[in-house]
Amino acid sequence: MNNIKQALEKVEIPKELNSRVALGVKQAKMEKRKRQNPKLMLASVVAVIIIGTALSFGGSHLADAAESIISQLFGSKENLMKTYPDDEPEKFDLIDQSLVVAQETLTEEEFNEYTRLMKELVALKSKLQEENREPSGKEARRSNQIGELMRPYENKFMPIFSQQLASFKFTKKPTYLPEGYELVFESYGIANKGEEPVVSFDYEKGESWFNTQQLKINQLTDIEKSEAGLFEKTESYTLNGFQFDYVSQEQSKWLGGLRITVPEKGYKIVLITTDKLSKEEMEKVLLSMIEK
Structure with missing residues (x-):
């Protein structure tokens, strides 16, 4: 993961590019740092389900069941919220629901270890809050290790x-990868209230990397927003019945990108890279994700 961060830090913003591009790179750099530095967040799952979402699913029985898990771990949800007073209540509701799925999916041994790690992280955060201080180097390293x-x-x-x-x-996940690339990180994040999860995969080869993000068709990744401007001027075309929008590194002068839209299934996938992947290579990656 350090290689991805280093690659982003090395991205130079040409003088002729406007502030929207600068903001886009800044957002990308901040996102990479956030992924690599969980610090003292409640748990890595909270780094995945981003603070401030307001979603519910599956009926009240899920929340009721998860509340008992929270109570077993921390006494009550209210106790947990006291340790994280700046976080919105919706985040804890999602943690409630995620723990139910975790308990159903993991083995008993795995779930016990997962919740043990969660409790250790919360205890560390509580200690720092009581002592009103930042974590020491040792504590920060341990939180990242957790x-x-x-x-x-x-x-x-x-x-x-x-x-x-x-x-x-x-x-x-892509069944086709350019030579030498390996999966190094995956996440399932919600960026804003009312939105749906974004499925993100990071791949790296040395200091080169690319990222794919699958999301609801009417949502926007940061890199698609007008502040970044990467996809404002694209080469649009159809291949295998799918709509593609392509931006070369030469054209953007910072990142290369390709977007595939699948309207009948309600989603799109956005690929960005610091590497000089050809349009054909990016097409193969994206098509391998959606074609049988």
């Missing part, structure tokens, strides 16, 4: 949980 230890468990249950929050079906 996040890494939790991630394999979350990779098992978060796709199931997030799929229940989405109106579109998640695709598979």
Whole structure:
């Protein structure tokens, strides 16, 4: 993951590009830092389900069941909220629901280890809050280590949980990858209230990387927004019955990108890269995600 961060830090913003592009790179850099530094968030799952969402699903029985798990772990949801007073209540409701799915998906041993790690992280945050101080280097390293230890468990249950929050079906991971690339990170995040999860996969090869994001067709990734401007001027075309929008690195002078839209299934996938992947390579990656 350090290579991805380093690659983003090395992205130079040409003088002739306007402030919208600068903002786009800044947003990308901030997102990469956020993914690599869980610090003292409640749990890695909270880094995946971003603060401030307001969603419900599956009926009240899920929340009731999860509340008992929260109570077993922390005494009550209110106790947990006291440790994180700046976080919105909706976040804790989502954690409630995610723990139900975690318990149903993981083995008993895995779930016990996952919740043990969660409790350790919360205890550390509570201690720092009581002492009104920032974490020491040792504490920060441990919190990051906890996040890494939790991630394999979350990779098992978060796709199931997030799929229940989405109106579109998640695709598979790419079955085609450019030579040398490996998956280094996956997440299932909700960026804004009222939106649905975004499925994100990061791949790297040395200091080069690319990222794919699947999301509801009428939502926008940061990189698609006008502030970033990457997809404002694209080469649009149809291939295999799908709509593509392409931006070359030469054209944008910072990142390359390709977007595929699947309107009949209600989603799109956006690929961005710092590498000089050809349009054909990016097409293969995206098509391998959606074609049988």
